[in-house]
Each structure stands twice: as C-alpha cells, then as structure tokens.
Amino acid sequence: MASETLDPRTLGIPDDAIKRLTEMKPGQSTSLFTSDLSVNEFLLVREAGFRPLGLVFGSSIYHVGLQVGRWSTNQELDTLTSAMYHARELAMARMESEANLLGADGIVGVRLEVEFKEFGNDIAEFIAVGTAVVAEDASRDWRSQGKPFTSDLSGQDFWTLIQAGYAPLGMVMGSCVYHIAHQRMFQSMGNFGQNVEIPQFTEALYDARELAMTRMQTEAEDLHAEGIVGVQLLALPHHWGGHTTEFFAIGTAVKPIAENHVIAKPQLVLPLTDD
Numbered sequence: 291m292a293s294e295t296l297d298p299r300t301l302g303i304p305d306d307a308i309k310r311l312t313e314m315k316p317g318q319s320t321s322l323f324t325s326d327l328s329v330n331e332f333l334l335v336r337e338a339g340f341r342p343l344g345l346v347f348g349s350s351i352y353h354v355g356l357q358v359g360r361w362s363t364n365q366e367l368d369t370l371t372s373a374m375y376h377a378r379e380l381a382m383a384r385m386e387s388e389a390n391l392l393g394a395d396g397i398v399g400v401r402l403e404v405e406f407k408e409f410g411n412d413i414a415e416f417i418a419v420g421t422a423v424v425a426e427d428a429s430r431d432w433r434s435q436g437k438p439f440t441s442d443l444s445g446q447d448f449w450t451l452i453q454a455g456y457a458p459l460g461m462v463m464g465s466c467v468y469h470i471a472h473q474r475m476f477q478s479m480g481n482f483g484q485n486v487e488i489p490q491f492t493e494a495l496y497d498a499r500e501l502a503m504t505r506m507q508t509e510a511e512d513l514h515a516e517g518i519v520g521v522q523l524l525a526l527p528h529h530w531g532g533h534t535t536e537f538f539a540i541g542t543a544v545k546p547i548a549e550n551h552v553i554a555k556p557q558l559v560l561p562l563t564d565d
Contacts, residue, residue, distance in 0.1 A: 298388070301383055302384070303387055311344065315393060316424070323342045326345055326399065326419065330445065330446070331445020333445075334445045335398060340396070340398070347384075347418060348385035348388065349381055349384065349416070349417050350378075350415070352373065352380075352413070352414055363469075364497065366468050367534065370534075374404075374465050374536055378418070380416070382402075385397065385420065386438055393424060394422035394423060395439070398421050400418060400419070400461055402463075403419075405417070435460075441458040442520060443458070455548065458543070459513045462507075462540070462542070463540040465536060465539075467534065468497070498535070498537040502523065506518065515543035515545050516546060517543070517544060518543050519541060522541065523538075524537070524539075
C-alpha cells in the first residue's frame with residue numbers, strides 16, 4: 291500500500307525531478323548529497339547514525355476556495371480548513387515520495403511553508419522541504435508504516451532524541467480555519483476605554499486552538515506514538531482579514547526505540563583545551 295501511495299508519477303512529480311533523484315541514489319557514479327542542514331546539524335545527524343542522501347521537497351499550487359460565514363457567529367470554516375489540510379498533505383506526500391526514490395529511511399529538518407501568490411489572492415503554494423537520510427545501521431527498520439519518517443526537529447534535537455532512545459515516526463498536524471464573530475456596534479462602544487474581557491473572542495480562539503490540537507493528537511494516535519515533541523501552535527491570518535484565522539498545530543510524533551528502554555542521558559564530547 292505504501293509503495294502505491296508513494297508512486298512519484300501518480301503523485302504528479304515531474305520527470306526532471308525523478309531523473310535528478312535517480313542520479314543521486316547511493317552507488318551512482320554521479321551521486322552526491324545535498325542538504326539544507328547547517329554544518330553543526332549535519333555533523334550531529336551523522337553522529338546520530340544517519341547519512342544525508344539529498345534535499346527533497348514537495349510542492350502544491352492550490353486554489354483555496356471561498357466560504358461565507360455569518361459575521362455574528364463564531365464558527366469553523368470547514369471548506370477552508372479542508373483546503374489548507376489537503377494542500378499540505380499533497381506537498382508532504384510528494385516530499386516523502388522523493389525520499390523514497392532515494393532509498394531514505396527518513397527526512398529530517400522538514401519545513402512547511404505557505405505562500406499566497408500575486409497572480410491570485412486565492413492561489414497559494416504549499417511547500418515541504420527537508421533532508422532525506424539513511425541509517426548507517428541497516429539492522430533496524432526506521433521507516434514508519436512503510437514510508438520514510440518525517441521530522442521537523444533541528445539536527446541538534448534529532449541527535450538528542452536518538453541518544454535518549456526514541457525514534458521519530460512522522461510529522462503530525464492539525465488545522466482549523468475559524469471565523470471570529472464581529473462585535474455589534476453597541477458592544478464595541480461599551481468597551482471603549484475599559485479593561486474588559488471580550489468573551490466571544492476568547493471562546494472563539496480557545497475553540498479553534500482546541501480543534502487544531504485535537505486533530506494533531508489524532509494523527510499521532512494513528513501512528514501509535516507515545517507522544518509528540520517540538521509542538522508549535524501557530525495563528526496564521528494569511529489573506530483572509532482580521533476576523534478569519536488559521537490555527538495550525540504541528541510537531542513530531544515519537545515512540546521508544548525499544549519497549550523496555552530507559553532514557554539515556556546524552557553524552558556530549560567537549561573539545562580539549564590547553565588548560
């Protein structure tokens with residue numbers, strides 16, 4: 291099933307990308323790795339037992355449809371939520387497919403970006419990019435559900451995670467595009483010059499964040515993870531205006547490498563000094 295979902299041509303990956311990745315495979319006469327890891331991150335990823343294979347990415351140009359809500363009501367705009375979610379999933383799937391072509395065990399340092407284009411206010415490019423890696427020790431299967439694992443941890447955090455006896459399973463995310471009700475004229479005037487909570491705004495933001503967090507946690511449960519590390523909870527207004535915001539939760543789902551593991555304290559090797 292995983293090989294079918296990662297098929298590059300089914301996912302719309304261009305032939306030039308397939309050719310580039312094929313030439314980068316280990317063992318090819320022209321193979322060399324590319325990476326957007328910093329020098330320190332590169333060295334720590336190697337120290338963790340993984341070798342970079344190449345920079346991989348996925349892109350999706352997506353038309354984000356319109357949805358009209360009642361201005362006086364707090365509500366999720368599910369059509370927009372679905373669009374933002376599906377577009378990111380397409381970009382992630384294409385990035386995973388590129389890593390699979392390289393024979394990677396996983397992808398580290400993943401970044402997810404959204405950029406609305408000048409040639410259309412409702413057209414956005416969703417980009418996923420990271421460094422594909424392969425484990426030096428081939429005796430352990432690091433892949434997750436038949437696909438390369440994904441992680442948005444830095445090289446330093448990735449090294450610490452492996453040293454502590456945990457494995458990344460995949461990036462998990464939750465999205466919620468939410469419309470926050472407009473205040474009526476008399477309500478706005480009543481708040482003028484006062485320190486006062488606005489309950490409808492509080493409730494809206496609280497509800498939207500909870501929806502995003504719950505969806506992220508559901509993805510982690512589907513991966514049979516023990517937990518999620520490096521969680522970010524972002525409020526992204528995009529181009530919708532002040533009363534409509536996307537709440538986006540993202541992190542890396544992890545599990546112990548061994549069932550009877552004991553967390554090991556990472557041992558740092560310090561450089562020698564003249565003292």
